[in-house]
Amino acid sequence: MTNLADLEAANAALIAAAPDTATLDEARVQILGKVGNVSLLLKTLGAMSPEERREQGPAINGLRERMAEQIAARKAALEAAELDAELAGVHVDLTLPAPPRRRGSVHPTMQTMDEMIAIFADMGFSLAEGPDIETDFNNFTALNFPPKHPAREMHDTFFLPEDANGERKVLRTHTSPVQVRVMNRTNEKLPNWIAQGQEPPIRVIVPGRTFRKDSDQTHTPMFHQIEGLVIDRNIHMGHLKWTLETFIARFFETPEVVTRFRPHHFPFTEPSAEIDVRCDRSGGEVRIGQGDDWLEILGCGMVHPNVLRNCGLDPDEWQGFAFGCGVDRLGMLKYGMPDLRDMFASDVRWLQHYGFSPFAMPDPATGLS
Incomplete structure (x- = not known):
């Protein structure tokens, strides 16, 4: 043992x-x-x-x-x-500067919106804003949407419960309700930042968030639009064409811009058109101003006489044009971002890659980006 x-x-x-x-x-x-x-x-x-x-x-x-x-x-x-x-064996030199702190960056959507605002401001447009929650009248009826229009259906629009007065509110599906607020003379007391009745002539742009029930590679339930409105005497499609071609050339920073206007239908404009811009899609990229392909980029038209009447303007005296485009989608085209949904995924790595310096403010004279 x-x-x-x-x-x-x-x-x-x-x-x-x-x-x-x-x-x-x-x-x-x-x-x-x-x-x-x-x-x-x-x-x-x-x-x-x-x-x-x-x-x-x-x-x-x-x-x-x-x-x-x-x-x-x-x-x-x-x-x-x-x-x-x-x-x-480890030595710390306390006299050395601290490691650099990670700085935030400007989101591409905000950068794109600032660029667009800077261009239109340089062309004489002022800025107007409105609320995200709109009345059914401002969002649809005043803009000449008929009662049974598909856009009014639940599968397209986020409707809110009726208020105590039985009025139905919606998350605005476009920034066009601000056009109604700008043109309409109203006694409603609104915050100073919300656009309300202006006397013509009018030349405004309206950037902001919009909401629709849609989600895929180029659509999200919340997205950003910028709307333009011009109201004056003797306004015609030639003014609209020059304005948009000038904007596209300056935004994409190329003089070689070729556009085509295709007839379309919007309830709030007549005649209406969608604008295509010539581009090159080869090599997995979209290059504006070259190639033989076409890309739809925005919608526009002359303000419908019914909209002018709904806002208290005489269409025999006043005419105008309006246009609207997606801010996020134009940012995708300009900066080569493949998926719109990534813009709202809260991925810091994505923002570090595509973000912009807060010190580089867009300026049409010295450069947009």
């Missing part, structure tokens, strides 16, 4: 002599492993008589517990010594 006191002393010396944690682990296997000297002693208990087992069992189990405690204590001491040695 093995002398437990001698075995314990030999194992204790082996544990104390371990110079590092790797050697200590080898000693642990030699003592407590499957074929370790203490583990082998435990296996002999089955062959002992009951009297021997009552005597040797507690002694061998006590030896195993003491060995485990010594190994744990030695491991803690070795790890502390290794950490001290590692820290002793």
Whole structure:
């Protein structure tokens, strides 16, 4: 029978002599492993008589517990010594400047919107804004949408519950309700930042958020539009064409802009058109101003006489044009972003890649971006 006191002393010396944690682990296997000297002693208990087992069992189990405690204590001491040695080799120079702090960047949508506002401001347009929650009248009826128009259906529009007066509100589906607010003479008390009745002539742009039940690679339930409105005497499609071609050329920073106006239908304009711009789609990119392909870029038209009447203007005296385009989509085209949904995914890595410096404000004279 093995002398437990001698075995314990030999194992204790082996544990104390371990110079590092790797050697200590080898000693642990030699003592407590499957074929370790203490583990082998435990296996002999089955062959002992009951009297021997009552005597040797507690002694061998006590030896195993003491060995485990010594190994744990030695491991803690070795790890502390290794950490001290590692820290002793690390030096911190407190005179060095701190690491640069990560700075925020301007979201591409806001950058694109600022660029568009800067261009139109340079062309003499003023800025108008309106609320995200609109009345059904301003969003549809005043803009000549018939009662059963598909845009009024639940599958296209976010409707809110009726208020105490039975009036139905919506999340605006376009920025055109602000046109109604700009043209309409109203006694309603509104915050100063919300556009309300102006006397013609009128030349405004309306940037803002809009909402529709749509989601795919080029559509999101919330997106941004910028709307333009001009009301004056003797306004015609030639003024509209020059305004939009000038804007497109300056926004994409290329003089080689070729556009075509395709007849279309919008309830609030007549005649109405969609504008295509010549582009090149080869190589997985869209290049404006070259190639033989066409890309639809915005909608426009002459303000419908019914809209003028609904806002209290005489269409025999006043004429005008309106246009609207998606801010996010124009940003995608200009800066090569493949998916509109990424703009609202809250991914900091995406924003670090596509974001803009807050110190580079768009200026048509010195450069937009």
